[in-house]
Amino acid sequence: MSQVKVLLAMTGLDPNNKRIRLLARSLKETGGVEVYYSGMYKSLEENALEAVRLQADLVGLSIYTGLHLTVFPEMRQALDAAGGKHIELFGEGLIPAQDARALMDQGTVSAIFASTVPINTIVEWIKSRPTS
Amino acid sequence: MEELGKRAMTGDIRAVSRLIRNIEDQVPNTHEAIKHIFPFTGRAHVVGITGAPGAGKSTLTDQLICSIRKQNKTVGVMAVDPSSPFTGGALLGDRIRMVRHSEDPGVFVRSLATRGAMGGLSKAVGDGIHVLDVMGKDVIIVETVGVGQQEVDIINHAHTVLVVLVPGMGDEVQAIKAGLMEVADIFIINKADREGARKLYKETLSMLDMGNFPSGWRPPIVMVESNLEPHSFAKSVDELWEKIEEHYQFLRDNDLLQERAQLKVQTEINDALRSAILEPILNRLIETGEFDKMVQRLMKKETDPYTLAAEVAEKFLVK
Numbered sequence: 265m266s267q268v269k270v271l272l273a274m275t276g277l278d279p280n281n282k283r284i285r286l287l288a289r290s291l292k293e294t295g296g297v298e299v300y301y302s303g304m305y306k307s308l309e310e311n312a313l314e315a316v317r318l319q320a321d322l323v324g325l326s327i328y329t330g331l332h333l334t335v336f337p338e339m340r341q342a343l344d345a346a347g348g349k350h351i352e353l354f355g356e357g358l359i360p361a362q363d364a365r366a367l368m369d370q371g372t373v374s375a376i377f378a379s380t381v382p383i384n385t386i387v388e389w390i391k392s393r394p395t396s
Numbered sequence: 397m398e399e400l401g402k403r404a405m406t407g408d409i410r411a412v413s414r415l416i417r418n419i420e421d422q423v424p425n426t427h428e429a430i431k432h433i434f435p436f437t438g439r440a441h442v443v444g445i446t447g448a449p450g451a452g453k454s455t456l457t458d459q460l461i462c463s464i465r466k467q468n469k470t471v472g473v474m475a476v477d478p479s480s481p482f483t484g485g486a487l488l489g490d491r492i493r494m495v496r497h498s499e500d501p502g503v504f505v506r507s508l509a510t511r512g513a514m515g516g517l518s519k520a521v522g523d524g525i526h527v528l529d530v531m532g533k534d535v536i537i538v539e540t541v542g543v544g545q546q547e548v549d550i551i552n553h554a555h556t557v558l559v560v561l562v563p564g565m566g567d568e569v570q571a572i573k574a575g576l577m578e579v580a581d582i583f584i585i586n587k588a589d590r591e592g593a594r595k596l597y598k599e600t601l602s603m604l605d606m607g608n609f610p611s612g613w614r615p616p617i618v619m620v621e622s623n624l625e626p627h628s629f630a631k632s633v634d635e636l637w638e639k640i641e642e643h644y645q646f647l648r649d650n651d652l653l654q655e656r657a658q659l660k661v662q663t664e665i666n667d668a669l670r671s672a673i674l675e676p677i678l679n680r681l682i683e684t685g686e687f688d689k690m691v692q693r694l695m696k697k698e699t700d701p702y703t704l705a706a707e708v709a710e711k712f713l714v715k
Binding site (some may be wrong): 299301316395 | 488
């Protein structure tokens with residue numbers, strides 16, 4: 265009875281949490297997913313440790329501050345350093361398409377969902393991920 | 397799997413985390429790891445904390461961790477959140493209130509979803525306690541869901557049970573109905589600066605006066621005021637921790653610890669039998685479609701549940 269386990273995370277002083285909360289709620293209601301939301305103002309390291317403790321399959325990081333090109337690679341590093349190399353990272357937020365492409369090409373993230381993407385698209389993508 | 401058990405016993409965070417996840421997911425062979433660690437369990441002091449949603453269980457737990465850490469004891473926490481009974485999905489966020497300890501290696505906090513287990517406790521809790529125990533945590537706090545009437549399961553797993561009440565929620569009556577009063581070793585009146593706290597205190601007191609306590613332990617009532625006054629909040633939680641230790645000492649001095657331990661093993665053998673005997677049979681019935689047929693027959697009132705159960709028992713149980 266393996267369920268996809270996802271940690272939804274925010275970091276720094278980014279206060280734009282409406283959409284990630286909506287995503288959390290949608291995931292809960294759609295079923296078959298266990299979703300953890302760690303709240304605002306967390307460091308990347310705290311989130312990485314939490315993801316490892318939960319043995320999450322996925323970490324979703326929401327960034328609306330424009331710092332995505334710096335923060336996503338740092339999040340990836342923090343996850344690897346905490347012993348979570350196997351944990352997939354995806355992004356959500358105010359992220360231009362060319363930046364999203366760059367991050368995906370680097371292999372930093374598996375997917376980036378711009379703030380214009382319907383929530384259901386993200387939900388379906390998460391549900392399609394393999395569990396460990 | 398046995399290897400995983402061994403690594404968990406060295407306190408390896410990743411092994412512990414993986415093991416707990418495997419327990420949750422009921423990965424086959426996880427039993428092997430439990431078999432390996434079981435002889436080494438029973439060392440930690442297990443504290444259960446229960447009460448209505450919003451009573452402040454997570455906030456209290458967070459502060460309790462501080463009180464315990466001051467004595468250089470290590471802490472494991474399992475916070476149980478409900479899975480939706482409709483979709484099976486779960487949204488867990490206890491860590492929002494337990495943030496101060498995330499980088500302290502002496503603290504391990506883990507949220508669990510109930511996944512349909514009744515009694516407010518995840519099925520994984522019993523085994524999870526074992527894992528935190530053998531990883532060397534001195535105190536293990538189990539925080540229940542707080543869904544009201546099915547919270548009493550905690551008594552089967554904890555040495556000391558804390559029941560959190562808050563003024564103005566009318567939950568003294570609820571608590572009595574739910575049988576919470578019988579399981580409490582310590583009552584906490586949280587948010588005691590709110591209106592109605594004295595009244596709640598008096599009600600709890602008079603209820604205690606009516607009770608009898610064969611073990612000799614009369615549950616004390618601890619008042620805890622708002623965490624908006626960090627200093628006094630910390631102080632009252634320190635006092636709460638003293639009471640918890642007092643209770644543990646009482647259990648030890650009076651040979652009652654064994655009694656609690658026995659409750660836990662009884663629950664465990666019950667669960668293990670269920671998953672070894674009942675679940676395979678149920679799965680077979682569902683796979684072969686017999687289960688659906690039985691449902692249909694019942695719907696048509698051709699038979700009754702007891703006759704069906706007797707038929708199934710006849711078929712599967714060797715006398």
